Amino acid sequence: MLNIKEVLETNKMIEQENLDVRTITLGISLLDCIDSDLEVLKKKIYNKITTTAKDLVATGKAIEEQYGIPIVNKRISVTPIALIGGSACKSSDDYVELAKVLDEAAKTVGVNFLGGFSALVSKGMTKSDKLLMQAIPKALAQTERVCSSVNVGSTKTGIDMDAVKLMGEIIKEAAELTKDQDSLGCAKLVVFCNAPDDNPFMAGAFHGVTEADAIINVGVSGPGVVKTALSKVRGQNFEVLCETIKKTAFKVTRVGQLVAQEASARLGIPFGIIDLSLAPTPAIGDSVAEILEEIGLEYAGAPGTTAALALLNDQVKKGGVMASSYVGGLSGAFIPVSEDQGMIDAVQAGALTLEKLEAMTCVCSVGLDMIAIPGDTKATTISGIIADEMAIGMVNQKTTAVRLIPVIGKGVGEMVEFGGLLGYAPIMPVNQYSCDAFVNRGGRIPAPIHSFKN
């Protein structure tokens, strides 16, 4: 029988420590919508999404009420659109049309983001991939809820440097087209290496081609819960520290597993995976950086940060894996700058630099995320940063990602406000030395030797 201490502990996590289920993401395959006629394709996509997801938001709300746990976002991911639009889209403007249909479908079913305006080009780009990539800036400027991602490398294939070069230019163009909103378009665009097929988190979610027709993936969260648990073991050794993170991650993930099972049963759609990520929000007490501080650092970015993040990431996985039957997605600690108050404070104090963030991405679950940089940063420099991050992912056989926002018209130290979950950020300085000749070489970086396991 339950006891009062356990019940109060759970409710304290929800009420005071921001425990929530961050997202229920419904993955929908659009492969059966493919058509050579653009108008027919648009209609099929709209119908498939609005039919499959019609009960998603209402079901999410009913589960919230039943268990008394907030489910912050209800979202949709779809098959990478470059695969769907290939035969109907003759120009990048045709792809923009598809983005508008996705936006409309998202609004109809009431989800706040829809991911999958994506291309998978880790070894090379098809004509269709290229058209979609060129459509990204306009698509993000002319839609509200559509998110885009491009996978430009993997451990098995190496890095497509032509795509990396193009994405530097695309990011600049997306920034330019949304400059009156602090270049918000770039906040909805992720460049990946080793992108997972079942990631429920935006902006990088898409429904992989290896997935079933429809699937429920759930992203849990809970940095505030981990921080509070750690505040009770201050000064104790690493064994106690790790044990505490593990136990807390277990509890948080179990809630996600419960919500996923319930959503799957109510919607009649199979359960895919739980993503065990510690995902911060700009709310006070919902910060991954504050966990790092609780572990013993004055600010995120101080010496020891990479080690602290490595152990945090590992213990979250060890605790979470036992709590769920299927784990996937990104699973680890997210370190976005603008979405985490502790990270913002660390940047403002001068404790956290772009280079230290890059080191941290070697041991966390994602990459350089939600980082505002000066608007006059060159496209090739952005490509160089992407290439570095992709190389970390490729060599370490992990997912890495880049979501940089070159804020047009603003410089180092100025603040940008994206609003809502996307938060706000101080613009960080970027290394000023050129990598033009490197980026302009063209071609591919081969896969690393340890990828040949056959």
Added chain:
Amino acid sequence: MKKFVITVVGHDKVGIIAKVCAYLAENQVNILNISQTIVDGYFNMMMIVDGGIVGDVTRMSKELSALGEEIGVVIRCQHEDIFNMMHRI
């Protein structure tokens, strides 16, 4: 059998349990277990109730929450599985 957990948290005062129990009795809700404690001057109570008769949980949840506001405490009603999942392997 579905069971629900009702928690009541707030400043201690006369008649909290009486009012909550009166509401449950009026709505034919059977109480299976009650435990109560005072933590740092705060009244904390947990009741496990029989979900078989609860019927419309959303309505009861809203009415209990409104009753809580009237008394000056916070009342929540949640399906027991969230606690079982978190605290039992």
